[in-house]
Amino acid sequence: MGAHTDTRNRIQEVAIRLFTEQGYEATSLREIAEALGVTKAALYYHFRTKEDIVASLIEDRVKALDELIAWAGGHPHTPEIRGELIRRYSAQMTRGRHHEVMQFMDRNKTALQGHAKVDLMRERMGELMQALCEPDDPLPVRLRRSMALFAMHAAWFLIRDESTTEEERTAAGLQVALELAEGSGG
Amino acid sequence: MGAHTDTRNRIQEVAIRLFTEQGYEATSLREIAEALGVTKAALYYHFRTKEDIVASLIEDRVKALDELIAWAGGHPHTPEIRGELIRRYSAQMTRGRHHEVMQFMDRNKTALQGHAKVDLMRERMGELMQALCEPDDPLPVRLRRSMALFAMHAAWFLIRDESTTEEERTAAGLQVALELAEGSGG
């Protein structure tokens, strides 16, 4: 954990904040550099490209998704397993930068298209969805299950209320997600 | 409805498609022009700026939201009124370019930040939300009601299945939205 790792971390911190607030394309490397009190060229010592900064930001999230998919692969598609999968997903959102990463991606959907790591992560989300529902489930069920995952993101960034605690967000997201997954019609 | 109106319409059609597929910033005016077989300069005859194209795309949606908000303003906040509000919202999605506009905006959140008409529309969505829930409603209720609106968008673009008909999408979105608005916890 020398000065190298530290600067690298500070770059990531500022980058994800600005990418989320102002947008990925609207945020120049010059702007990130200035916020850190260094120059553009300094960033290029730590990251080969702008895309590499993004890749570094989401790699923990991809790993976490891989674990979830692997776990789901060893279990049958039952309501109980779906519930547990959702609980585990919810728990991930409380750790590290995971919910920040999801918000960053949600707000920059098109801008991140074509980034290798981002496309990989979209694939993983698709695989996770397949663990939550069969292709021949009725449309309302598929819609509800897709939205179950979204509920756990939305709890963090759809509700903008500053006074809401992290525990309340997590609980609300989890509750709505579980209802959506096993609601009256599915 | 002369050649003027026609070309203008064709520009809008190509623009919203490319903005949604590839992204707003990733789509240059040159690219739109080439897809139409004209030059960049020709576009500038019909629209003063790139931002003006966006404004023209969403203005019908803003008008539709205004109508909805006005209607809600004349009624109390009851489950029945909320249900009717959601039904009317759902009906709007089946007309004109409304669901395409919502998808375009969903996929380009940050890129459209600061566009006057887009910011206006975000305000309107906020007002509509206020018609659906009180500030002191419990968090899961607020989350569910926010997601009710999202469900009606998601029915159109979260489910990518080509064989799904427009009627099925509309019905599924409406059903899930109504469940979310008046679910077990809200």
Next chain:
DNA sequence: GTCTATACATGGATAGAC
């Protein structure tokens, strides 16, 4: 590790001819 300087591409937008 960070700097200055700069190459190089691309995009939005305008001027003025036809």
Next chain:
DNA sequence: GTCTATCCATGTATAGAC
């Protein structure tokens, strides 16, 4: 209404000094 030509700002990325 559409064209050619061009301006100008900005962005990513690199070379090379310190």
